[in-house]
Amino acid sequence: MNISDLFLWGFAATLVLTVLLSASRPLGFTRMDLPFMLGTLFTSNRNNAPWLGFMAHLLMGWLFALIYGAAFESANIATWWFGAAIGLVHGAFVLTVGLEMMNYIHPRMARPYQGPTPTRQLEPPGFLALNYGKGTPLVTLLGHLVYGGIIGTFYS
Amino acid sequence: MAARLSDYTLIGNARAAALVSKNGCIDWCCLPEFDSPSVFAAILDRDQGGHFSISPVGNYSSEQRYLPDTNVVETIFETSDGKARLLDAFTAQTEKDKKRNLFPDHELMRIVEGISGTVEFRLEYVPKTYYGKHTPELQDRQKLGIHFIWKENSYTLLSTLPPGQLTVNKIIPGCATANFSVSPGEQVIFSFSHSAQSPAIVPELKTTAPERMQQTIDFWKNWIGQCTYTGLYKEQVRRSALVLKLLTYAPSGAIVAAPTTSLPEKPGGERNWDYRYCWLRDASFTIRALLKLGFEEEANAYMHWILHATQLTRPKLQVVYNVFGHASLPEQIISWLKGYADSSPVRIGNGADKQFQLDVYGEVLDAVFAYSPLLKKVDRDTKKFVLGLGNIICDSWDKPDNGIWEIRSSIIQHTHSKVMAWVGLDRLIKLTENYKWHDAPIEKFRKTAARIRENIEQFGFNEEINSYTHELKGCKVDASLLTLSLAGYCDPASPRMVATTKLIQERLSENNLLYRYLNRDDGLTGNEGAFGICNFWLIENLARSGKIEKAMVLFETIVACASPTGLLSEEIDTETFELLGNYPQGFTHIGLINAAFAINEVYHETPAHHEYL
Numbered sequence: 012m013n014i015s016d017l018f019l020w021g022f023a024a025t026l027v028l029t030v031l032l033s034a035s036r037p038l039g040f041t042r043m044d045l046p047f048m049l050g051t052l053f054t055s056n057r058n059n060a061p062w063l064g065f066m067a068h069l070l071m072g073w074l075f076a077l078i079y080g081a082a083f084e085s086a087n088i089a090t091w092w093f094g095a096a097i098g099l100v101h102g103a104f105v106l107t108v109g110l111e112m113m114n115y116i117h118p119r120m121a122r123p124y125q126g127p128t129p130t131r132q133l134e135p136p137g138f139l140a141l142n143y144g145k146g147t148p149l150v151t152l153l154g155h156l157v158y159g160g161i162i163g164t165f166y167s
Numbered sequence: 168m169a170a171r172l173s174d175y176t177l178i179g180n181a182r183a184a185a186l187v188s189k190n191g192c193i194d195w196c197c198l199p200e201f202d203s204p205s206v207f208a209a210i211l212d213r214d215q216g217g218h219f220s221i222s223p224v225g226n227y228s229s230e231q232r233y234l235p236d237t238n239v240v241e242t243i244f245e246t247s248d249g250k251a252r253l254l255d256a257f258t259a260q261t262e263k264d265k266k267r268n269l270f271p272d273h274e275l276m277r278i279v280e281g282i283s284g285t286v287e288f289r290l291e292y293v294p295k296t297y298y299g300k301h302t303p304e305l306q307d308r309q310k311l312g313i314h315f316i317w318k319e320n321s322y323t324l325l326s327t328l329p330p331g332q333l334t335v336n337k338i339i340p341g342c343a344t345a346n347f348s349v350s351p352g353e354q355v356i357f358s359f360s361h362s363a364q365s366p367a368i369v370p371e372l373k374t375t376a377p378e379r380m381q382q383t384i385d386f387w388k389n390w391i392g393q394c395t396y397t398g399l400y401k402e403q404v405r406r407s408a409l410v411l412k413l414l415t416y417a418p419s420g421a422i423v424a425a426p427t428t429s430l431p432e433k434p435g436g437e438r439n440w441d442y443r444y445c446w447l448r449d450a451s452f453t454i455r456a457l458l459k460l461g462f463e464e465e466a467n468a469y470m471h472w473i474l475h476a477t478q479l480t481r482p483k484l485q486v487v488y489n490v491f492g493h494a495s496l497p498e499q500i501i502s503w504l505k506g507y508a509d510s511s512p513v514r515i516g517n518g519a520d521k522q523f524q525l526d527v528y529g530e531v532l533d534a535v536f537a538y539s540p541l542l543k544k545v546d547r548d549t550k551k552f553v554l555g556l557g558n559i560i561c562d563s564w565d566k567p568d569n570g571i572w573e574i575r576s577s578i579i580q581h582t583h584s585k586v587m588a589w590v591g592l593d594r595l596i597k598l599t600e601n602y603k604w605h606d607a608p609i610e611k612f613r614k615t616a617a618r619i620r621e622n623i624e625q626f627g628f629n630e631e632i633n634s635y636t637h638e639l640k641g642c643k644v645d646a647s648l649l650t651l652s653l654a655g656y657c658d659p660a661s662p663r664m665v666a667t668t669k670l671i672q673e674r675l676s677e678n679n680l681l682y683r684y685l686n687r688d689d690g691l692t693g694n695e696g697a698f699g700i701c702n703f704w705l706i707e708n709l710a711r712s713g714k715i716e717k718a719m720v721l722f723e724t725i726v727a728c729a730s731p732t733g734l735l736s737e738e739i740d741t742e743t744f745e746l747l748g749n750y751p752q753g754f755t756h757i758g759l760i761n762a763a764f765a766i767n768e769v770y771h772e773t774p775a776h777h778e779y780l
Contacts, residue, residue, distance in 0.1 A: 039479050042479055057546035057547075058547060121417065121418040121419070124182070124270075124272050124418075125417050126180055126181035127181035127259050127412060127417055129415070129417055129465050129468040132468070132471055134418060134472075134475060134491060142419075145493070
C-alpha cells in the first residue's frame, strides 16, 4: 500500500470534501456543518469547535483513505471510478449509519425521542440527515464521490 | 355540531400533543411530531377524522381539570349509577429515568378509576392515518394489544382488560371497541403507543403503568417548580408556562405556534390555517417570557433553534419555519375533511413561508439582545448572523411588506414593521457597544436608525386622528401599534402612545375585547374574533401608563374566556365569548405571561392606589 500517496491525496480529498460541504451551506443546500458537529464532541465552546472539528475531520479523512487504499490493493483496481464507487458507499454509510450513530454518542446532541427535558443543544440529524435541510443527502453523497474519485485518480 | 374548543384540554410530551374532550374523546393527535399527519382528527371531521373515546354509557355529566401543577388531565364523569375519573397524559420521564427501561417513542396513557357506585364505560378506538384518508387494518394480537402499521410507524393499543374484552370490530373496518365497568378502587389502564423502530417497544401495563403515570405527575410538578413567578395571577401564569412547555419541540428547542391546524377564526369561514410551525415574530416576546419565568434552559434551547433554524435562508429570514428549520412549507388543502363546524378548507403547510415581513429582523435581534445577559461572549457565527440582519434592515427598511398579520392581498408600508426595523438596529447598536465589536458598521446602523425614526414620526403619526397609524401616511389604526411601547420604541406614558392606545381601544374594542384590525380588506371573506395577544398588549400599555385598574378589568375579562382548564386560543368571539382559531395558542399565553408581569410590577410599585382587589 502506498502510504505517502494516501497521506497526501487523503489530505487533498478531505480538503475538497470539506470545501464542498461548507460551500453548500451558504448556497442553501444544507445546514449541516460536519466540523462543527465533530468539534462539539469535544467542547461546547462554539469558537473552538469548528477548528477542533476540522482537525478531527482531517484525521478521519486520513483514516478512511487507508481503507480506500486497502480496497484498491485488494481489488487491484485504483481508478477514479472505483474510488468514486467506494465514495458512494462511504457517503451512504455516513448518511444512514454514521450520523445516526453520532446521535447516540454525541454528548451535546438531542435524541429524537428526547423530551419534555429541553434539548442538549444540537438537533438530531434524522433520517438521511434531512433535519439539516433537504439537500443534505445530495451534497453529502456528492462530496464523498469526489473524495473517493480524487484518491482513486492519484493513488499509484 | 362540533364540541366547543373550551371543552378540550391539551396533553403532550414536548414532541407531540393531543386534545382530549370533556367527553373523554381524543379528537386530535398527530404522531410522531407536531406537524406529522394526524392519527385522530375528529375535531376536523367527526365521521372521517378518527377518534379514541372512553366515556360512560348513557347520560352523564363531566368536568375536566389539570391535576394541579401538571399537564395530566382529569375528567370526572357522573352518571345516575356513580362517579368515575379518567386520567389522560402522554407519559413524561426525566432522561435519567428513561435510562432504566426501554420505552416507546410516544406513550399516551389513559387510566379509568371508579370513585363511587359502578359506572359502565364504552371505548371506541378508530385511528385513521394521513388526516383521516386511510383506514388502517387493525390486528388483534391479544395480550400484545391491537396493532397497526403505517409506513415505518407502528401503533399499539394495550389494556389491562381481560383478553377478549377489547376487540376489533369485524363489521366496521378499522374500529376496536370495549365495554367495561369500574367500581370504587378499580382501575383500568389503556396505553396507546407509537414506535418508529422494529421491534416496537410494547410498554408493560399492570405493574409499571401506575408508576409511569406517577413519574409523569412528578415530572410536571418538578418542572413548574422551577418557575420563579410569585406575583398576581400566579395560577394563570403557571398554566401558561405549562402550555408553552407543551408547545416546545424538545429535540430542537423550537416552539410551535399551536398544536392544531385549521381551527377556524370564524366557524363556517375560510380563515383556517396550519399553526404547527414556528413563527419568528414570536421570538422576542417568547424569550422575554421564558427568562422572566426562570426557564433558562428552555430559553437557551429556543435561542439555539433560532440561530440554527435560520441557516438555510441566511442572511434573509423567513416568517415561519418548521421545528427543524425547514424553510419550505407548501400549503395544501385536505379536501376529504369537512373541517371544524364545517369550516373548509382544511389546510396543511403554510403559505406565509414566502412572505416578506420586515419586522421579523427586529424581533429576532430583540430576542438576541434579551438573551445576551446569559452570554459572556458572542461566538463568531452568531456575531456574523446578527450583523447580517442589521445590514438587511439597512438595505430594506423602506420597502413595503406583508406585515405582522401576514396580509396576503397586498404589501404596504406598515408603521409597525418600520418600528421593528428601528428596534432591530437599536438592539444591534447596544450589542455592538456591549461586546465591543470594533469591526461592526455602527455608524451606518446609527444613521439608518435615525432615518427610520424620523420617517415614523413624520409619516407614521397622523396629527388629525392624534395617533400612530397602521401604515405610513395612513389614517387607520391596528393593534400591532400597541407593541411600539412594549418594544421600547417609546414610553407607554408618552402623549403620542397614550393617544394611540386610547384610539385603538375606541375603534377596535367590543365588550372589553380587542380586534387586531377592523374594516380592512385582507383578501379573505368573512370576519374574525378578537385577537388574544392584542388584548394583552393593550393591558400592558394600560398598566404601564398608570391605568392599572382598567388593565386588571381587561385581564380578568379575557382570562374568564379561557377554557375551564385555563387554555386560550388565538381569538375570541366578542359576543358569545367562545374561543376561536387554533388552540391553544402559544402567542396568546405568552401575552398573558407578559401582561401579568406588567400588572404585577406596577401594582407593587404603587399598591396604595389600587383598591380593586
